[in-house]
Amino acid sequence: MTERVLSPRNRGFLFLDSHPAGCARSVADMWRACPAPARAPEGDGPVALVIGSSAGYGLAATLAGLKRAGIRGIGVSFEKGPTARRTATAGWYRTAATADIARAAGRDLVLLNGDAFSDTMKDQVADLVERRFGGRLDHLIYSVAAPRRTDPDTGTTYASVLRPIGRADRTKTLVFDDEGVPEVREVETAPAEGDDVEQTVAVMGGADWERWIDHLAGRGLLADGFTTAALSYIGSPLTEAIYRQGTIGAAKAHLEATARTLDERLGKLLGGRAVTSVNGAAVTQSSTAIPGIALYTGLLRGVLGDGLVPPIDQLAALWDQLTGAAPLALDDEGRIRLDTFELSDGVQAAVAERWESADTATIAELADLDWFRAEVRRLYGFSVPGIDYAAPVATDVPWPDHTP
Structure with missing residues (x-):
């Protein structure tokens, strides 16, 4: 078994290696942080499918589902295993840790690695459900x-x-140099051109979600009262030009329109529901790639402190609504809103004030940079409390076996 001492090596917010023990501990920490239900789930628990189960809100959905709702079922993600030169991706190691937690909790959870967009994966999942x-x-x-x-x-x-629509967008963004020193820069992103919007909607909109529902319904695998939720984000007016009003925003609008279509169909067919769940800001591998989001999230944490609700708590609340443990609370657009802690007028005004003042000289006073840096590193298993990073660690962790 290959063992190595791993140090964080990164290019901006992208790290070249991941730490297996740190990734496993971060999953265990999320599991412990997830609030337990008032009453322990009884019996085998509902059968659930989480598509995108290895990172960010999808990982939180998997762990919260196991603990809060007592789910069993299937998680799908697309991760790379270890090689002679590189560790596995962080999601690979998080998936292995999630499998261990599910096993210890007595929950039958199958974790599949492959392209969720493919019909081959849809067939594999449908066969397992059957x-x-x-x-x-x-x-x-x-x-x-x-x-x-x-x-x-x-x-x-x-x-x-990731482009604005109609005109270029100039915004502040947060970067760190090789020594970890923060800098606030202004960056300009060129507007969408050609078929950029259509391409982005085809990837990030609701087409594949609907295809999953069609595929499973066509096999007769959806239970009466079946519920489905696609996870989404709206965010602040400070970032809307590049996000909600940009190409990704067009994809999110398509996702929400798909939810309304699916909701009507599932209601008639099964007495079921389809919704989008609008989550609050968090540091994820996806969000750090969006201009301005890193700065915004650091400032938001500076305003809210521990009042910034972590993904595991948000997804526990989502499972309560999906399973009927709490009422389904929808906004006027039919969306579950788990982002209200972030978007209140008072919070947004405070963040906007800091945004206007933020520059390289003032950023350390306005944003919680220690928290933000640690959150980014924890995405890859570094800066996790309780891990001895001077000790060699086994990197060739196998993908979880799902033999019954």
Whole structure:
């Protein structure tokens, strides 16, 4: 078994290696932080499918589902294993840790590695639901962030882009140099051109979510009262030009329109529901790639401190609503809103004031940079309390076996 001493090596917010023990501990910490239900789930628990189960809100959905709702079922993600030169991706190690937690909790959780956009993966999941989980699926959580998608019908590959629509956007952003010193810069992002919007919607909109529902319904695998939620984000007016009003925002609007279509169909067919869940800001591998989001999130934490609600708590609340443990609370657009802690007028005014004042000289006073840096490093298993980073660690962790 290969053992190495691993140190964080990064280019901006992207790290070249991940730390297996740190990733495992971060998953265990999320599990412990997840609030337990008032009453322990009884019996086998509902059958759930989480698409995008290895990172960010999808990982939180998986862990919160196991602990809060007592789910069993399937998680799907796309991760790379270890090689002679590189460790596995952080999601690979987090998945292995999630499997250990599910096993210890007595929950039958199958974790699959592959392209969620493909019909091959959809067939594999449908076969598992049929053979292993009684042929009925109760819940589906859709949490996919990907740069590309190949349409199984046409073979066309679409690529998503992060661009404003209509005109260039100039915004502040937060970067760190090789020594970890923060700098606030202004960056300009060129507007979408050609078919950028259509390409991004094809990747990040609701097409694949709807295809999953169609595929499973076509096999007769959706239970009466089936519920599905796609995870989304709206965010602040400070970032809306690049996000909610940009190409990604167009994709999110398509996702929400898909939810309304699916909700009507599932209601008639099964007495079921389809919703989007609008989550609050968090440091994720996806969010750090968006201009301005790192600065905004650091400032938001500076305003809220521990009042910034972590993903595991948000997803525990989502599971309560999906399972009926709490009422389904929807906004006027039919969305579950888990971001109210972030978007209140008072919080946004305080963040906007800090945003205006933020520059390289003042950023350390305005944003919680220690927290933000640690959160980024923890995405890859570094800066996790309780880990001896001077000790060699085994890197060739196997993907979880799902033999019954």
